[in-house]
Every structure is written in structure tokens, then in C-alpha cells.
Amino acid sequence: xxxxxxxxxxxKGEEGRRSDDxxxxxxxxxRARLQAIEGETRTPVAKALARELxxxxxxxxxxxxxxxxxxxxxxxxxxxERARLERELVALGVDLSTALxxxxx
Numbered sequence: 001x002x003x004x005x006x007x008x009x010x011x012k013g014e015e016g017r018r019s020d021d022x023x024x025x026x027x028x029x030x031r032a033r034l035q036a037i038e039g040e041t042r043t044p045v046a047k048a049l050a051r052e053l054x055x056x057x058x059x060x061x062x063x064x065x066x067x068x069x070x071x072x073x074x075x076x077x078x079x080x081e082r083a084r085l086e087r088e089l090v091a092l093g094v095d096l097s098t099a100l101x102x103x104x105x
Contacts, residue, residue, distance in 0.1 A: 002075060023058070034054075056082060063088065066089070
């Protein structure tokens with residue numbers, strides 16, 4: 001079921017290629033939102049699920065851009081796949097804890 005939801009969520013993304021910097025910023029932002037609910041004791045299930053889908057979608061898009069193999073079907077066990085991809089990104093030097101400064105347009 002989670003794989004189906006994630007596949008649908010990814011299908012509603014923006015068309016076209018986004019820069020790696022924007023993808024990293026999306027990932028860091030969605031990670032912060034996901035971590036914010038970890039401290040909450042009464043987070044609605046729908047809110048928690050939406051934040052997980054947002055983070056995993058950002059994770060997949062960045063990994064695809066950096067040629068790290070993944071797909072929604074790899075998220076049958078989301079916790080394990082999320083951890084694997086985070087380790088891969090850290091190994092590539094991606095800092096998952098800080099947002100990039102906004103670049104002037």
C-alpha cells in the first residue's frame with residue numbers, strides 16, 4: 001500500500017529537471033518536517049503519512065538525480081530503504097542536516 005501511495009505522489013511532481021541544489025533543499029526541508037512530528041505525542045496518522053511520503057519522494061528524486069539506484073518499489077519496507085538511501089547520500093558527501101542558502105534568481 002505504501003509503495004502505491006508513493007508511486008502516485010511521485011507522479012504528481014513538477015515536470016522537467018530541477019537542479020541538484022533545489023532537490024537537496026527540498027530533501028532537507030521535508031526531512032525537518034518529518035523529524036518535527038517525531039517529538040509530537042498525538043500526530044494525526046494522515047499528517048504523519050503525508051510527511052513520510054513527502055520526504056521519501058524528495059529522497060527518491062535526489063537519488064535519481066545523483067544516479068543512486070532506487071524506485072518507489074524499493075519502499076516495501078520504508079524505514080530500511082530510507083536508511084539505505086540516507087547512507088548512500090552521506091557517502092556521496094550530501095549533508096542531510098542543513099539547508100542550502102537560497103541562490104539569487
